[in-house]
Amino acid sequence: MPSPDSTSSQRAANRARVVRALRERGAQSRRELTEIGLSRSTVKSVVEELIDAGTVTEYADAKAARGTGRPPALVGLKGDLGVAVGVEIANGVVRAAVCDTAQQLLTHDSVPTDDHTPPQETLKTVGTLIDQMLDRLSLTRQEVIGVGIAVPGPIQRRTGLNGRATTLKPWVNVNAHVTAAEALRLPLLVDNDANFGALAELTWGAARGLRDVAYVYTASGIGVGFILNGSLYAGANGTAGELGHTTIDENGEVCECGGRGCLNTLANADSISQKLWRSHGDRLSIADVIKMAQLGDVGCRRVIADAGRHIGLAAANMYNLLDPELIILGGNLAPAGDILLGPLRESMARRAIHAGEVLPPFVVGELSEHVVVVLGAAAAVLRDADAFPLPGRPSLSGRTSTTVRARRP
Ligand SMILES: [Zn+2]
Incomplete structure (x- = not known):
């Protein structure tokens, strides 16, 4: 027979495990919660305790409700814990x-x-x-x-x-x-x-529920956030995903990293705008270039397509090494949509090994730059429940919150 103390400490440990799972994966069904290694009956009683304590509440599962009768409830942390x-x-x-x-x-x-x-x-x-x-x-x-x-x-x-x-x-x-x-x-x-x-798209966007994803973020440089086997992968030194510093042209321009012909020297926002100086002047931002391309400007469409081909080459190498199930484009080049993605996908398909498999979709992210x-x-x-404990019981009630509606139009 376990002592009452060990029973109560076991219950506290189970509550902590459920809270940790809800922090990591967001609201989920009671059945999904059994995947952390607790039985159905333990999950049921722990969730009841957490609801009574005001830590957890039930949310309707709109997706599961479609076409069925009563929607199965999701269990999630309350919004007023910090x-x-x-x-x-x-x-x-x-x-x-x-x-x-x-x-x-x-x-x-x-x-x-x-x-x-x-x-x-x-x-x-x-x-x-x-x-x-x-x-x-x-x-x-x-x-x-x-x-x-x-x-x-x-x-x-x-x-x-x-x-x-x-x-x-x-x-x-x-x-x-x-x-x-x-x-x-x-x-x-x-x-x-x-x-x-990558973590944002995994939590709210295009990567929800996936385990192997590459998120290509285009800002001043081009970097990749990898979700591998469900977790962020940073590499031994923290430099994993520096796609912008992979070599595209051995004889190309010297990059700020000291390398030559890196992807950033050919396809980041600055290098795209600079290619238009002679024809369009030196005042164009990347947003201007994309807007003009969408209105049919031939020069702007050409430099974006060239950038897409270069990114596609780098993405093919990345795909050949890591085999993600989805590749997502985010950041300041994402609004270019198919003007960039068309040539990008073509260039990637020419170089990626197929091995009889269909190439992973390369899509624009769901969350705005x-x-x-x-x-x-x-x-x-x-x-991160280990590094950031919840701050007791703050008085946060009475606020209104909005769902994450940062999606592209
Ligand atoms: Zn470089």
Whole structure:
């Protein structure tokens, strides 16, 4: 016979396991919850305890309700247990978002920045932005579970320093985690933008329910966030997914990483715009180029198609090595849609090994470039129960929240 103490500690451990699963995978059915290794009857009683304690609530499963009678209920964390903040420090802009524990986006905002600003100054801007958003939601810093911060480029796992390939030059060789922790005085984690983009599409978008996905994020450079076997894959040194620094032309231009003919020198936003200087002047942003291409400008369509072919070549090599079931395009080239994706898919199909299999779909992500990374940064905090415990019982009731509706039109 187990002692009453061991029984109650076992129940507490089971409650923690269920909460952890709900934080990692969002709302799910009781049957899905048995996949964490608990019996149906244990899941049922643990969920009842958590509902009584005000930690968990039932949500209707709209998808399962279609064509059936009564919708089976999903079980998920209540939204009032705390908030996670996501921040993206990018070239020219700082973005931020606040999500609650029910994975709802509460608010998001952005501030333009100068690429030459020292990290400490940029982080002051970030701190102000976070406080303004919390103010708008009538929340305090005590209710923040943690902050996820995205920086462009790889972060070396061993030293925590931003690598030299980081496109935001004042951040090269800076330990973003230490610097941000000192500036913000909030619990936080730091990762690169593409990894968070992948996590956002896994939580809310095109990668939901999938296990092997490559998320190609196009910003100042081109990076990939890999979900492999259901988890983010960063590599031994944290530099996995630097697709923008794979060689496309051995005799090409020298890249900021020191390499020659990297994908970034041929297909990132700056290199696309620069190809139009002679014909269109030097004031075109990548958004302008895409807009003009959609209106039929031949030169703009040509440079986007060329970029698509180069990305397709790099993507074929990536596919041959990792065999993802889906490849998602996000970031500032995503609005180009089929003008980019048509030549991209063709170029990829010419080079990818088929092995009798159909190539994985290469699709535009479901989350817009303005929120995908900050949502992923918040999701990283919500999912990490070890590093970011829920902050007790804050008084967050009475707020209104919106579902994540960041989808493209
Ligand atoms: Zn490079």
